[in-house]
Amino acid sequence: MRVCVIGQGYVGLTISTFAAKIHEVVGIDRNDEVVSQLNMGISHIEGVSSEKLKLLLHSGKYRASVEESALIGTDIVVIAVPTPLDSNRKPDLSYIDSACQMIAENLTTPALIINESTSFPGTIRNYIKPAIEKRQKKIIEHQYSISPERVDPGREDFNQKNTARLYAGLTPEATARTREFYSSFCDNLVEVSSPEVAEAAKLFENTFRQVNIALVNELAQISHALGIDVRETLNAAGTKPYGFMKFAPSAGVGGHCIPVDPSYLADVAEKAGVQATFIQRANEVNLDMPKYIAGRVEKDNGGSLKGKKVLVVGVAYKPNVADTRETPAALLITALENLGAIVSWNDPVVGSWHGNDSMALSGADIAVVVTKHDVVSEAEILKSAPYVFDTTGKVKGAVQL
Numbered sequence: 563m564r565v566c567v568i569g570q571g572y573v574g575l576t577i578s579t580f581a582a583k584i585h586e587v588v589g590i591d592r593n594d595e596v597v598s599q600l601n602m603g604i605s606h607i608e609g610v611s612s613e614k615l616k617l618l619l620h621s622g623k624y625r626a627s628v629e630e631s632a633l634i635g636t637d638i639v640v641i642a643v644p645t646p647l648d649s650n651r652k653p654d655l656s657y658i659d660s661a662c663q664m665i666a667e668n669l670t671t672p673a674l675i676i677n678e679s680t681s682f683p684g685t686i687r688n689y690i691k692p693a694i695e696k697r698q699k700k701i702i703e704h705q706y707s708i709s710p711e712r713v714d715p716g717r718e719d720f721n722q723k724n725t726a727r728l729y730a731g732l733t734p735e736a737t738a739r740t741r742e743f744y745s746s747f748c749d750n751l752v753e754v755s756s757p758e759v760a761e762a763a764k765l766f767e768n769t770f771r772q773v774n775i776a777l778v779n780e781l782a783q784i785s786h787a788l789g790i791d792v793r794e795t796l797n798a799a800g801t802k803p804y805g806f807m808k809f810a811p812s813a814g815v816g817g818h819c820i821p822v823d824p825s826y827l828a829d830v831a832e833k834a835g836v837q838a839t840f841i842q843r844a845n846e847v848n849l850d851m852p853k854y855i856a857g858r859v860e861k862d863n864g865g866s867l868k869g870k871k872v873l874v875v876g877v878a879y880k881p882n883v884a885d886t887r888e889t890p891a892a893l894l895i896t897a898l899e900n901l902g903a904i905v906s907w908n909d910p911v912v913g914s915w916h917g918n919d920s921m922a923l924s925g926a927d928i929a930v931v932v933t934k935h936d937v938v939s940e941a942e943i944l945k946s947a948p949y950v951f952d953t954t955g956k957v958k959g960a961v962q963l
């Protein structure tokens with residue numbers, strides 16, 4: 563089949579490389595630099611090696627393009643563009659909208675359009691399909707389906723092949739064609755009765771994580787006030803063989819999914835007349851963690867951070883990836899600066915962030931570990947400052963969250 567994947571980021575590039583083992587894939591992205599690098603065999607995301615990319619380019623089964631006309635004559639279009647929050651923390655479907663416009667203007671033969679971008683229930687039926695149809699010059703009857711992506715960048719044990727994939731079409735034909743497409747490179751397909759179920763399941767998976775992370779972050783605060791070690795408590799609770807799932811406290815949640823997706827569910831809930839109070843409260847707890855941490859660090863350091871050199875260690879939102887989207891490190895830097903600290907950051911995996919380069923892991927008065935990458939040793943971190951506060955539980959000998 564001829565497949566076009568719109569968006570060549572974490573999700574789009576990963577799915578392109580799996581699909582290109584079987585199909586002829588064009589990865590469309592509006593970022594010229596990303597496209598030219600991909601066509602030179604240089605991967606920009608974890609999980610897709612440049613070697614693998616070069617092999618696919620060489621086989622002629624994959625190429626990247628900025629040209630919207632690459633959509634002409636394609637059998638399957640996969641939408642894998644960002645679905646962030648706007649400045650009011652409401653769903654921003656502008657990238658989906660621009661992908662729909664591209665499809666409407668360039669796809670002149672009937673195709674199967676699959677959405678892999680995360681969004682609220684009803685997106686494929688009430689948003690994507692109408693957004694494409696209203697812009698078509700002449701009516702073309704496409705098929706529409708949803709198969710939410712569950713990729714966890716950087717993870718090696720679960721990938722597109724062995725992670726169960728939910729899917730459903732707007733019509734039985736769309737469902738059947740979606741099954742045919744994914745079964746060519748995924749081992750485990752789970753059909754659900756409607757696209758809305760698949761869309762809701764994806765949002766709930768991440769909401770479950772967001773709420774549980776907020777709960778342990780609250781427990782971390784309670785434990786500290788009571789003089790109890792929160793991680794030991796969680797390990798102790800984790801010995802129960804049923805009815806308990808362990809989550810770890812942290813500086814907050816980051817990445818494109820956990821801090822964002824629950825707000826898509828909350829928004830659609832509110833529009834349906836239901837207040838998503840758990841989701842809202844979990845958001846508040848997680849977003850307040852950096853302020854709480856800055857307060858603890860201030861208290862431990864004589865009650866003032868004015869003029870103190872504070873190094874934030876690890877600004878990626880999780881270990882061993884370069885992704886800084888929604889990273890709690892950004893909120894922590896602001897919270898520390900608001901208390902008068904002179905803040906710099908170190909992260910050799912990220913390298914450059916907001917136009918600044920990673921600073922040396924040394925010479926600070928205070929270090930606060932947000933993310934601990936494998937390439938940064940505990941010993942190096944402990945040597946970087948006389949006082950080290952660790953939010954990860956991985957730097958033994960540091961003050962723990």
Ligand SMILES: NC(=O)c1ccc[n+]([C@@H]2O[C@H](COP(=O)([O-])OP(=O)(O)OC[C@H]3O[C@@H](n4cnc5c(N)ncnc54)[C@H](O)[C@@H]3O)[C@@H](O)[C@H]2O)c1
Pocket residue numbers: 568569570571572573574590591592593596642643644645657660661664678679680681711712713714715818819
């Ligand atoms: N990153 C993850 O771990 C993950 C996991 C599961 C689901 N998702 C979801 O998948 C979707 C994509 O996320 P991502 O992490 O791959 O994003 P990303 O930012 O890594 O990549 C998106 C790419 O889309 C391109 N793009 C944006 N609008 C475009 C357009 N109109 N035409 C062509 N290209 C366009 C951008 O240039 C970018 O390269 C989101 O809805 C996200 O919530 C992400």
